[in-house]
Amino acid sequence: MDKVISYLKDNYNDYIDELKEYISIPSISTSSENKNDMKVCADFVKAKLEAAGMNKTEIFETEGHPIVYGEWLEAPGKPTVLIYGHYDVQPVDPIDLWDSPPFEAEIKDNKIYARGANDNKGQNFVHIKSVEAFFNTHGKLPLNVKFIIEGEEEIGSPNLEKFLATQKELLKCDAVLISDTSMYGPGIPTVSYGLRGLAFMEVFVTGPNRDLHSGSFGGSVANPINELARMISRLIDENGVIQIPGFYDDVVEMTELELDNIKKLAFDDDAYAKELDVKELHGEKGFNTLQRLWARPTLDCNGIVGGYTGEGAKTVLPSKASAKISMRLVPNQTPEKIGELFEAYFRQIAPEHIKVEVKALHGGKPVVVPLESKAMSAAAVAVSKAFGRETVFTREGGSIPIVVEFVEQLEAPAILMGLGLDTDNIHSPNEHFSLESFHQGMIASAYFIEEFAK
Numbered sequence: 001m002d003k004v005i006s007y008l009k010d011n012y013n014d015y016i017d018e019l020k021e022y023i024s025i026p027s028i029s030t031s032s033e034n035k036n037d038m039k040v041c042a043d044f045v046k047a048k049l050e051a052a053g054m055n056k057t058e059i060f061e062t063e064g065h066p067i068v069y070g071e072w073l074e075a076p077g078k079p080t081v082l083i084y085g086h087y088d089v090q091p092v093d094p095i096d097l098w099d100s101p102p103f104e105a106e107i108k109d110n111k112i113y114a115r116g117a118n119d120n121k122g123q124n125f126v127h128i129k130s131v132e133a134f135f136n137t138h139g140k141l142p143l144n145v146k147f148i149i150e151g152e153e154e155i156g157s158p159n160l161e162k163f164l165a166t167q168k169e170l171l172k173c174d175a176v177l178i179s180d181t182s183m184y185g186p187g188i189p190t191v192s193y194g195l196r197g198l199a200f201m202e203v204f205v206t207g208p209n210r211d212l213h214s215g216s217f218g219g220s221v222a223n224p225i226n227e228l229a230r231m232i233s234r235l236i237d238e239n240g241v242i243q244i245p246g247f248y249d250d251v252v253e254m255t256e257l258e259l260d261n262i263k264k265l266a267f268d269d270d271a272y273a274k275e276l277d278v279k280e281l282h283g284e285k286g287f288n289t290l291q292r293l294w295a296r297p298t299l300d301c302n303g304i305v306g307g308y309t310g311e312g313a314k315t316v317l318p319s320k321a322s323a324k325i326s327m328r329l330v331p332n333q334t335p336e337k338i339g340e341l342f343e344a345y346f347r348q349i350a351p352e353h354i355k356v357e358v359k360a361l362h363g364g365k366p367v368v369v370p371l372e373s374k375a376m377s378a379a380a381v382a383v384s385k386a387f388g389r390e391t392v393f394t395r396e397g398g399s400i401p402i403v404v405e406f407v408e409q410l411e412a413p414a415i416l417m418g419l420g421l422d423t424d425n426i427h428s429p430n431e432h433f434s435l436e437s438f439h440q441g442m443i444a445s446a447y448f449i450e451e452f453a454k
């Protein structure tokens with residue numbers, strides 16, 4: 001093991017250069033303009049898996065973006081770990097808020113700044129390099145490894161889900177290892193055991209059949225923006241309670257053990273508020289911040305469009321308005337049922353004088369995995385060794401829709417060995433990843449392989 005660790009240390013600068021190259025490919029999955037970059041990026045990942053010692057690699061084309069697969073299965077009788085990650089990244093806008101170009105990685109204060117630096121290129125590259133270090137020092141791995149690096153996580157993994165259903169044998173494993181979440185704090189080794197799910201809706205409100213002069217018509221006919229705003233405000237009350245009938249029916253409360261764990265984590269509300277520059281925190285009454293983030297569902301308007309938003313004034317009474325609204329879900333809520341309840345309520349509160357259309361966009365189920373498994377223990381030991389202190393266990397507020405499919409369809413525990421920080425600006429300008437995490441993450445990955453092989 002010492003050889004692997006010192007090999008990782010010795011080659012650290014080369015890994016940063018390779019990560020920079022990975023990051024320079026603008027693999028934005030939502031953007032049709034970047035379709036070819038997705039292919040380039042998939043090829044890049046495949047080549048890296050080969051270089052890391054995988055003796056079979058393959059690119060699986062899908063209706064969307066390609067899935068990259070690699071395996072090395074020459075440790076008979078040893079467990080198999082499936083390492084999952086995604087090579088697609090979020091769009092970069094608003095581009096003017098970036099301090100350096102999003103696809104030209106820049107290193108500042110021991111952090112690497114670029115789109116995808118954390119989410120998820122930096123985090124999945126860690127595992128490719130730890131595997132490579134085993135091959136370059138021992139010529140083999142102490143267990144079997146499969147990699148699945150997809151290009152559609154940021155759009156809800158529609159094609160990986162289909163792929164999984166038909167490729168259970170190929171992906172069969174004893175545990176799924178994923179680094180695509182956050183550590184509890186800088187340098188705090190963390191293993192997460194839960195993710196929230198997501199129901200994403202788009203609503204359209206139509207008033208008159210065309211845009212009108214707000215003087216000639218204002219006061220005689222409903223303004224769809226006013227009406228939409230009123231409807232949105234009826235979705236959630238001032239105590240953070242979502243008003244959709246039946247919304248909370250399937251919510252599973254945290255266990256005593258989990259609540260104890262939260263107490264021990266001693267979350268600092270004041271520091272959190274200060275970092276976000278808000279006077280006080282706000283959320284569902286009766287729950288603490290970590291409960292709200294990990295175990296309570298939420299409803300947020302993510303965007304609202306309508307009328308005139310250009311320079312200066314334009315006295316228009318618009319014909320249409322629309323909004324995107326997402327709900328984070330917790331066990332045992334499902335995006336299907338929540339989507340239906342949302343639509344029923346939204347239609348119910350719509351006044352007669354407007355037309356309403358409701359569309360469900362992609363979603364994902366929430367997941368909580370048992371804390372007792374060999375893989376979970378191996379991960380806890382691994383990060384603790386790498387970061388030099390005791391591991392904490394967290395749930396996450398974010399979503400990785402494919403995880404629940406791994407758990408249910410492959411019947412394997414999913415281990416969320418996150419290396420990011422919530423302050424890394426993922427999905428936002430100036431995304432970055434701590435090089436300390438990058439470095440210790442490779443070491444943690446190597447320890448996981450060693451521990452899980454036992």
Ligand code: BES
Nearest residue numbers: 119154155156180181182396398399400
């Ligand atoms: N890596 C994130 C998820 C994440 C971030 C989990 C931080 C925990 C902490 C992932 O790439 C992501 O952004 N997922 C989306 C999923 C959605 C687009 C279906 C999300 O959570 O919004």
Ligand code: MN
Nearest residue numbers: 119154426427
């Ligand atoms: Mn993301």
